[in-house]
Amino acid sequence: MWTVQCARCRQIATYHPTRWHCDCGGPWEPPRPLPFDHRAIRPRQPGIWRYAELWPFQQDPITMGEGWTPLIPLSSIEPHLWAKLDYVMPTGSYKDRGTATGLSALREMEAxxxxxxxxxxxxxxxxxxxxxxxxxxxxxxxxxxxxxxxxxxxxxxxxxxxxxxxxxxxxxxxxxxxxxxxxxASHVYNPFILLGLAAAAWEIWEQLGRAPDAVITPLGHGMLFLGLFLGFEALQAAGYIDRLPRLYGVQAAACAPLAQAFAAGLETPAPVAEGETIAEGVRIAAPPRGPEILQAARITEGAILAVSESEIQNARESLARQGLFVEPTGALAMTIWPQVLQETDRAVVLMLTGSGLKSPD
Ligand SMILES: [Zn+2]
The missing domain is CATH 3.40.50.1100 (Rossmann fold)
Structure with a gap:
């Protein structure tokens, strides 16, 4: 039995793969807040599965050791800046976190x-x-x-x-x-993907020894953004952190429905044209979880911003000169850190999401 809740009308249901969204059209999510207890952590289990006792899996999961990616200081650039190398994954992108939990759940439903x-x-x-x-x-x-x-x-x-x-x-x-x-097995609607993505927040909290002040992520469908929100929300609900880190999402200006809606104070993004961008991973004109993403950005007092093609290219080159080779989408978090750091003197974490080997040019 896998219980889910509609992110919009809050209806609780037993998940069935043929009913992949709520009758109201809203996407499912795991019931919130997610449970968290540090005593349930099993450090000898690989990757995200150190948190498996917090999750309702019955069978052995489908895993290739995804997660528990390095969190490294970028102190030669700025003393409070950190990079979470989420492109260090079996298929070269952070998506493996969510695929591992999402597909493992579907397999338990006889997929x-x-x-x-x-x-x-x-x-x-x-x-x-x-x-x-x-x-x-x-x-x-x-x-x-x-x-x-x-x-x-x-x-x-x-x-x-x-x-x-x-x-x-x-x-x-x-x-x-x-x-x-x-x-x-939608990479947007499957709610169990959010479990593996929430683990990224728990990893950062463990690796840093505290919560960061802000986390910056690329933003397309916003699954990582929402996963981080759920993860930090769970830490706060369980009393491990006082306040939620501010979450910043970065879109390519060529296709930025969420940045536009955020700036305009809207609760739901209006669809935009799918403009050309080198950040192809976030070229999403109508994100189904848009209202929830906007809400999470506002609750955490973060923001959603859009950046130009040259800013993306420069960020990618600047990361490469630190030895961090990511695809253009994976460099988005690097574009806005100076303005985020203006508002804090504590740790800011950049999520680096996709390997440069996927897009070497
Ligand atoms: Zn609903």
Whole structure:
């Protein structure tokens, strides 16, 4: 029995993979606050699974050791700046945290054939974990998706369905296929992904020995942003931290529905045009969890900001000169730290989310 709660109307339900969102249209999330107790931590378990006793898994999880990524000081740039190397993962992106918990949960619900509509790191991650678990994976990708990422998915045995036209067409094709077979292992709607992502907050708290003052993440669908929020919220609810770290999300100005909504004081983002950006991982025009992301940014007294292509490129180069090779999306957090640090004299953590090997040019 996997209990979930609608993030919008707060209805509580037993999760079933065929009912992947609430009747009100809202996305499911695990009941909040997530439980947390430091006595449940098992340091000898690999990666995120040091927290497994806090989670409702019955079977052995699908894992490749994802999580417990390095948190390193960037003291040669600024004494209060830290980088969480979340691109140090089995498939080279932070997505593995959420795929591990998300797919493990679906397998407990007897999933044998999983499908998703992702052209990027989430698809590659699902292909890898499905292969690891012996599950069949079908990925619906826009025909224009990155050849490197498509090759990565195919190499791991996923079946790729290339759909011409914009991303929404790939989603429509998936919905049609679902009527025949398979379950929707969505990298946005699957609520159990948020468990592995929340672990990133717990890792930072353990590694730093306290909560940071602020955390900065790239922001597209906002799953990492929400996972961090749930993780720190759990620490606060259990009495381990006094206040929530301020959460900052960074979007590419070419496609920044959440930054625009935040600046305008809106509760729901208005859809925008999908402009071209080198930060392809956050090119999301209509994020389904938009209202929850805006709410989390405001509750933590953080912000959502948009940056230009040249700022992204400069941030990527500046990280590379520190020995940190990330893809353009993975460098977004590096773009705004000076303004975040103006407001604090305590630790600021940058989430570096995707390996530069995925996008070497
Ligand atoms: Zn609802």
């Amino acid at each position: 044998h054939h999983v499908m998703d509509d992702s052209s990027g790191n989430a698809g590659a991650s699902l292909a890898a974990y499905a292969a690891r678990a012996g599950l069949q994976a079908t990925l619906f990708v826009p025909a224009h998706a990155s050849p490197v990422k498509k090759a990565q998915m195919r190499a791991m045995g996923a079946h790729l369905v290339e759909v011409p036209g914009p991303r929404a067409q790939a989603t429509a094709a998936l919905m049609q296929a679902l009527e025949q077979d398979g379950i929707y």
